[in-house]
Amino acid sequence: MRARCLIVDDEAPAREELRYLLGTFDHVQVVGEATNAEEALVLLRSLAYDLVLLDIKMPGGTGLEVAEAVRDAPNAPKVIFTTAYPDYAVDAFDVDAVDYLVKPFDAQRLGRALDRALTATPEETETAPPARSEQARNSQPDPLGRIPVQQGGRTVLIDESAILYASAARGYSYLQLAGERVLVSLSLNELERRLGKHFFRTHRAYLVNLNHVRELRPDFNGALVLVMDDHRRSRVEVSRRHARELRRLLGL
Template structure:
């Protein structure tokens, strides 16, 4: 695991931030690097501080938690989001923004420990003694009463559509309920790159990159009809990864 996981606390109630700060400080590998009391400030501080995780309240002045989460997901490197709120009715909506968990106030330490474990799992990675070793493992996808095990090297691209994640290979398309963020983390040892908030591509299948409108690009993939849109926020990093 990494030496430390950086956290931004966002809540308009000062004492709620203090309570959560106290609970997280008891976990020595968590580092509170900033606080915010509204959604607008949360977005600005996330851009400035680049936290690994944002604990985000829902009901706040100026910009609420859901609106802030939507803005955070637009960032090139979005943080993990944990909603921490007194309102259980927003839980279903929260996971539309790929939240890793939904904590209810007053905080229950058992539930918080479960959240902590989910966060730690996202930042854990097996040690590799040789970087040139080809990663192994298959992606499990449930469908049609069966479990399909997909070779990540055969996946061309993945995109989020409504409430499903679509996994596209040269031969077939599969549906998964796994959030795109979690799938991106699982596939991190392979050649996948996010070109849009809702699209991951396998860089091994990239054939051509063409300038389009307003700083966006069109990406052509081997064996696929049509092109994918590349958000201008990702273009520079994409070119850096593709070019020798």
């Protein structure tokens, strides 16, 4: 069966372009369009959609509010944001969006988002490899030692020394810095390849800068919890399969 898709955008040319792009995919069928948040919620409550392509800024409410309203519904549709505004990506993933496309984008980029929405589970999206091998730890990191982050239409280069840890976000990643959390368009696996050997994969969902670890504490399952050196004393879990390797690295 083809996935039933709802397009939500207040601009007619944008809806037409999305319908055209979606028409190139045999496994997706557009069965509804909405021009604002209120219309979108009416349609979403009247028909079981598999997928919603959702704009951010619209009359009568935002796409983020629409996604929040349906996220806990039975058989909730997968949400892909399609917007001209790059600044809401972190908020989008906080409401469980599968992907965040910034206009203009092409059919290839849309196709990757559709694949992620319709075929990948959260576990499949970011699968951790075994603990980093000795060869990988000793390999050269990215020459610049910086990670590009899109903020307000500009690219900011984050020095790896400022990163406390990174967490997975369905093909993207969050970087936790001392005073903020930012979204990057790199998976956790990609970050692990780019960052230096002092970064350690503690869990399927976490990559930690060991230079920022303040304490190691046992948890009730016999694994470990890392306490970071930021003012909030952030905590990051270490899976049992990686705890032994981490102890060895730290000489414990």
